[in-house]
Amino acid sequence: MFDKEVYRHRRDMLKKAIGRGVLVFFGNGEAAFNYPANTYRFRQDSSFLYYFGIDRPNLIGIIDIDNDNEFIFGNEVGDDELIWEGRKENLHDCVKKSGLCCLKPFDKAYDFFRRILKDKRKLMFLPQYRFRNKVLIEKFLGINSVFVNNYASIDFIKAVAGQRLKKSTEEIEQIQRAINISEGMYDIAFENINEGIYERQLLAKFEAYAIENGVWLAFPTILTKRGDILHNTRHDGVLRKGDLVVMDSGVETELHYASDITRTIPVGSMSQIQKDIYDIVDVAQKKAISKAKEGVRFLDVHLESVRVITEGMKNLGFFKGNTDSIVESGAYAIVYPHGVGHPLGLDVHDLEGLGEDYVGYNDKIKRSKKFGLSALRFAKELKEGYVMTIEPGVYFIEALIERWETGKKFFEFINYDALKKMVGFGGVRLEDDVLIKKDKTVVLSASIRRYTHM
Ligand SMILES: [Mn+2]
Numbered sequence: 343m344f345d346k347e348v349y350r351h352r353r354d355m356l357k358k359a360i361g362r363g364v365l366v367f368f369g370n371g372e373a374a375f376n377y378p379a380n381t382y383r384f385r386q387d388s389s390f391l392y393y394f395g396i397d398r399p400n401l402i403g404i405i406d407i408d409n410d411n412e413f414i415f416g417n418e419v420g421d422d423e424l425i426w427e428g429r430k431e432n433l434h435d436c437v438k439k440s441g442l443c444c445l446k447p448f449d450k451a452y453d454f455f456r457r458i459l460k461d462k463r464k465l466m467f468l469p470q471y472r473f474r475n476k477v478l479i480e481k482f483l484g485i486n487s488v489f490v491n492n493y494a495s496i497d498f499i500k501a502v503a504g505q506r507l508k509k510s511t512e513e514i515e516q517i518q519r520a521i522n523i524s525e526g527m528y529d530i531a532f533e534n535i536n537e538g539i540y541e542r543q544l545l546a547k548f549e550a551y552a553i554e555n556g557v558w559l560a561f562p563t564i565l566t567k568r569g570d571i572l573h574n575t576r577h578d579g580v581l582r583k584g585d586l587v588v589m590d591s592g593v594e595t596e597l598h599y600a601s602d603i604t605r606t607i608p609v610g611s612m613s614q615i616q617k618d619i620y621d622i623v624d625v626a627q628k629k630a631i632s633k634a635k636e637g638v639r640f641l642d643v644h645l646e647s648v649r650v651i652t653e654g655m656k657n658l659g660f661f662k663g664n665t666d667s668i669v670e671s672g673a674y675a676i677v678y679p680h681g682v683g684h685p686l687g688l689d690v691h692d693l694e695g696l697g698e699d700y701v702g703y704n705d706k707i708k709r710s711k712k713f714g715l716s717a718l719r720f721a722k723e724l725k726e727g728y729v730m731t732i733e734p735g736v737y738f739i740e741a742l743i744e745r746w747e748t749g750k751k752f753f754e755f756i757n758y759d760a761l762k763k764m765v766g767f768g769g770v771r772l773e774d775d776v777l778i779k780k781d782k783t784v785v786l787s788a789s790i791r792r793y794t795h796m
Contacts, residue, residue, distance in 0.1 A: 343597070388695070418432060548565065622658075636725060685701070
């Protein structure tokens with residue numbers, strides 16, 4: 343945990359932003375894998391971690407703004423836990439370390455919520471992604487679990503997003519620590535990418551470094567020569583000379599701050615066309631990074647990367663016509679169908695669970711419905727303290743090429759014959775993590791090795 347003053351300060355800021363009412367944070371429970379006692383690795387909810395820091399299951403955090411009271415509903419370690427999980431710090435002590443007044447038994451929560459409903463006080467909760475918590479809300483507040491998220495408080499979401507997006511010094515240190523561990527992992531990847539190694543063998547060496555350093559993955563590692571499948575989590579391929587390996591991975595620290603890095607590495611050396619495509623993505627990423635500054639819309643950072651990729655792919659003969667028109671039409675998305683990046687923090691897609699449209703968009707910028715642009719997770723203006731990923735890519739996706747050609751999409755802009763010849767190439771993606779500062783943008787992952795053919 344951070345010092346208790348950190349959590350107190352965060353809660354004070356939130357109280358100020360919201361003004362009145364009762365804020366409820368549902369911590370996560372254990373989630374069963376295949377039977378109740380065999381659970382997934384426990385992961386606390388990120389907003390709960392942000393405001394309370396207590397990394398234990400089955401807690402509810404309450405901030406009663408009206409009565410200036412903050413406490414936790416939860417149960418002390420029982421005998422069962424003691425024998426299966428060993429001696430642990432008393433929950434009561436954790437509550438103190440979080441700067442809270444007290445711990446109340448979990449079974450008192452029902453009466454607490456009923457009283458608030460009876461008194462018609464303003465009660466707010468965040469969108470829920472775990473069914474257990476939706477069921478708890480149904481039980482406590484009488485809202486049908488299926489429709490719980492329709493009742494989430496938008497003011498609460500916006501206040502939490504406003505706060506969590508801006509990273510403090512101690513948070514940036516955590517993200518940097520995660521990135522430094524990623525650096526060691528990528529060093530191992532570069533050393534071990536060789537003809538004949540199986541993807542899963544490489545994965546074992548790569549992830550072993552994280553485990554050796556006492557951290558865990560932030561999401562399932564993408565390590566594949568089929569980079570054209572954007573979130574490919576299979577590892578059954580064997581690497582052959584001429585393959586391009588896309589590795590997109592991140593770890594989270596003990597306090598659950600994440601890194602998110604992608605490198606594309608050839609087996610052996612690159613062919614000319616691999617170099618050409620790689621360079622386009624490389625330049626797109628560098629231009630996007632230099633565009634990403636305080637006060638600039640992330641949408642414009644994205645469009646910068648789109649323009650570089652469109653122009654580059656046009657020069658290689660994959661597109662034809664006016665570059666601006668190709669960008670405007672959305673035709674470029676056949677090779678670059680995702681957004682340039684997203685916020686990074688306690689969640690690898692930070693705050694995504696609260697709803698991207700509230701977190702990454704606002705009254706001034708609405709999400710586009712166009713394929714490709716619609717996948718941009720964050721579009722609004724960048725501010726000091728934001729940590730963002732910058733991760734453009736180019737892919738040759740056979741199924742998409744076939745479907746668009748059959749549908750006669752963008753025939754005026756797309757050279758389908760040229761694209762079809764590239765099926766089997768895979769993809770190229772490069773991803774780094776940047777910190778937006780008042781006067782400059784810092785690439786936190788600048789020292790992580792990247793392939794260069796110069
Ligand atoms: Mn990412």
